[in-house]
Amino acid sequence: xxxxxxxxxxRSVILLLAMLTxxxxxxxxxxxxxxxxxxxxxxxxVVVDGRMTTADEWSDAIAVDLTLSETYGQEKRLISARVWIxxxxxxxxxxxxxxxxxxxxxxxxxxxxxxxxxxxxxxxxVNALGRTNDFYVxxxxxxxxxGQDQSLEDAKxxxxxxxxxxxxxxxxxxxxxxxxxxxLNTGDPYDLVLVPGQRYYEAYLxxxxxxxxxxxxxxxxxxxxxxxxxxxxxxxxxxAITRVSQVxxxxxxxxxxxxxALVVEKEHDMKxxxxxxxxxxxxxxxxxxxxxxVKAEGVLGNVTTIPERSLTVDAxxxxxxxxxxxxxxxxxxxxxxxxxxxxxxxxxxxxVELKVNALDWIDVTxxxxxxxxxxxxxxxxxxxxxxxxxxxxxxxxxxxTFLPPPWYVTYWYLPVISVATVVAIAAxxxxxxxxxxxxxxxxxxxxxRVEPPARPPTREELLKELExxxxxxRITETAYRRLKKKYETDRN
Numbered sequence: 001x002x003x004x005x006x007x008x009x010x011r012s013v014i015l016l017l018a019m020l021t022x023x024x025x026x027x028x029x030x031x032x033x034x035x036x037x038x039x040x041x042x043x044x045x046v047v048v049d050g051r052m053t054t055a056d057e058w059s060d061a062i063a064v065d066l067t068l069s070e071t072y073g074q075e076k077r078l079i080s081a082r083v084w085i086x087x088x089x090x091x092x093x094x095x096x097x098x099x100x101x102x103x104x105x106x107x108x109x110x111x112x113x114x115x116x117x118x119x120x121x122x123x124x125x126v127n128a129l130g131r132t133n134d135f136y137v138x139x140x141x142x143x144x145x146x147g148q149d150q151s152l153e154d155a156k157x158x159x160x161x162x163x164x165x166x167x168x169x170x171x172x173x174x175x176x177x178x179x180x181x182x183x184l185n186t187g188d189p190y191d192l193v194l195v196p197g198q199r200y201y202e203a204y205l206x207x208x209x210x211x212x213x214x215x216x217x218x219x220x221x222x223x224x225x226x227x228x229x230x231x232x233x234x235x236x237x238x239x240a241i242t243r244v245s246q247v248x249x250x251x252x253x254x255x256x257x258x259x260x261a262l263v264v265e266k267e268h269d270m271k272x273x274x275x276x277x278x279x280x281x282x283x284x285x286x287x288x289x290x291x292x293x294v295k296a297e298g299v300l301g302n303v304t305t306i307p308e309r310s311l312t313v314d315a316x317x318x319x320x321x322x323x324x325x326x327x328x329x330x331x332x333x334x335x336x337x338x339x340x341x342x343x344x345x346x347x348x349x350x351x352v353e354l355k356v357n358a359l360d361w362i363d364v365t366x367x368x369x370x371x372x373x374x375x376x377x378x379x380x381x382x383x384x385x386x387x388x389x390x391x392x393x394x395x396x397x398x399x400x401t402f403l404p405p406p407w408y409v410t411y412w413y414l415p416v417i418s419v420a421t422v423v424a425i426a427a428x429x430x431x432x433x434x435x436x437x438x439x440x441x442x443x444x445x446x447x448x449r450v451e452p453p454a455r456p457p458t459r460e461e462l463l464k465e466l467e468x469x470x471x472x473x474r475i476t477e478t479a480y481r482r483l484k485k486k487y488e489t490d491r492n
Contacts (some may be wrong), residue, residue: 050168068216108210126167136190197226209283226256229296243390326476
């Protein structure tokens with residue numbers, strides 16, 4: 001008898017477990033996921049008055065058709081509704097249109113949006129008169145596995161919160177139109193903090209009719225719109241010029257991003273640098289001017305770009321050619337005419353400077369020549385320096401020698417000797433023509449002695465003097481060789 005009883009009990013338990021398992025499997029198979037409502041990114045402002053104020057007011061949100069079912073009663077009546085939801089970084093807004101019979105219209109008819117996170121919830125509602133309320137909802141456990149929601153007005157909590165809901169309502173003869181607006185983070189401890197781009201799996205839209213006594217509701221999964229991509233800071237600056245071939249492009253891109261790309265001739269992915277918080281791309285570019293831009297793609301496919309910029313890469317120094325004086329030249333005047341040509345193929349010349357010996361640099365930008373005066377006898381050096389707009393510096397140097405001619409061939413020597421000779425001859429002739437004075441005895445006049453001009457140095461003396469100048473480094477080797485050749489071939 002005891003064994004039979006035990007066997008029967010065992011069979012009963014197995015049967016009960018099978019029935020429960022089947023029921024759970026049936027419920028799991030038949031359970032339908034709630035519809036998903038994707039919030040749009042708010043680009044158009046909302047006038048909270050319970051109607052579409054302009055054609056564009058809700059054009060940035062996608063309308064979703066829903067069916068609300070009665071939550072109690074035997075008939076389980078259904079009503080049709082259409083909802084628009086959108087958000088930006090600060091607010092979310094809801095526009096709800098509900099088909100409602102005119103005979104049941106009452107100023108106490110109410111639309112409510114409710115969202116739950118764990119054991120806490122937040123309810124925002126607006127009635128047919130446009131009056132709003134803000135509720136704090138908490139689930140109270142009545143027994144294991146079961147609970148009941150308790151709604152309390154934020155303003156009646158202790159300490160009191162605030163009613164942070166804005167709303168409006170209207171009726172067009174067929175449908176109610178309800179509008180709600182609330183901050184994603186009000187700062188009120190009784191409100192939930194919602195985050196752009198996040199999903200909320202327990203959100204409810206319900207309509208309560210005061211005259212009909214019905215409450216209609218549907219559960220949805222709400223996907224708040226992610227932050228649209230934006231590009232705040234980009235470097236290099238527009239029309240920048242660099243003398244470095246490796247260019248680091250950086251961008252501060254914000255929002256929920258899929259990727260950030262640099263477009264220079266072709267597209268290059270930009271990598272995120274956690275230390276700097278910037279997206280970066282390092283490219284090696286040849287000399288030239290480039291058009292470039294940065295574009296950021298959001299997780300929803302939205303693309304933001306900056307206006308196209310230009311960048312000039314110039315890693316090459318300018319070109320300098322000194323036309324005069326020639327390197328190693330010997331000049332016979334204490335002034336020299338310096339001329340040059342400067343060019344830069346990519347960025348262009350920015351500054352040109354000239355330096356003579358140890359004197360200061362002279363700004364000769366925009367010029368192609370300069371005359372240097374007051375040179376001392378000996379060797380000299382001229383430097384021309386050019387700087388392009390990228391900062392590349394080039395410099396050219398020439399050396400020359402100032403060697404004045406011997407004293408007897410200078411321009412002043414022959415005229416002075418000629419004048420002196422003429423004066424002496426005239427004096428002699430005058431003295432010979434003067435008649436004697438009577439009876440006074442003329443004084444004795446010694447004949448005028450005209451010194452003959454100094455004898456020019458011989459070729460050997462000139463070559464010896466030139467040798468001494470070269471050995472004392474007062475002239476360059478080039479000048480020495482040139483003058484030596486001249487004196488050796490000069491017959492006079």
